[in-house]
Amino acid sequence: MKRLLDLTLALTTTAFLAFPILIAALAVRLTSQGAILYWSERVGRNNVIFQMPKFRSMLIDTPAVATHLLENPNQYLTPIGSFLRKSSIDELPQLWSILKGDMSFVGPRPALFNQYDLISLRTQQGVHELVPGLTGWAQINGRDELPILQKVELDVEYLKRCSLLFDLKIMWMTVLKVLARDGVSH
Structure with a gap:
């Protein structure tokens, strides 16, 4: 039932937001060098790594770590990066991951491949068995501001x-x- 809901919502949302997605892609292309999409290695169900797309909001030489671990994240933002992140428009390409089955609309946010502490704690608690989500219970209860233990x-x-x-x-x-x-926060 959940997969059917995900497919229906992803197709409907993609059709409804096709024009804003196109505008966002064009804005990324016109305001910074590099690819329109950033493909991030993420941890999926049962700790399988998958490639998750986002509109690129950071410069192409940004280290591949969680944003909160960067000393000065703002120095890495593209001219429209802050807007893309604060509006969550950067997340729209993840509709592709939902259609593929790598993600669901709701579930724990997929960890970066190198967030070993988060991956380990989730695995110990059985959370790794869930399909990661575009949004989730932790997302709406703190998002970027949550410490890892509280997120888990x-x-x-x-x-x-x-x-x-x-x-x-x-x-x-x-x-x-x-x-x-x-x-x-960024």
């Missing part, structure tokens, strides 16, 4: 409470958070 606690809570109604609640709360640009 929220992921475990999602694992225990996982249901269609809970997913719908998380999606609705995500829309509210994105509109308010809440919880984005």
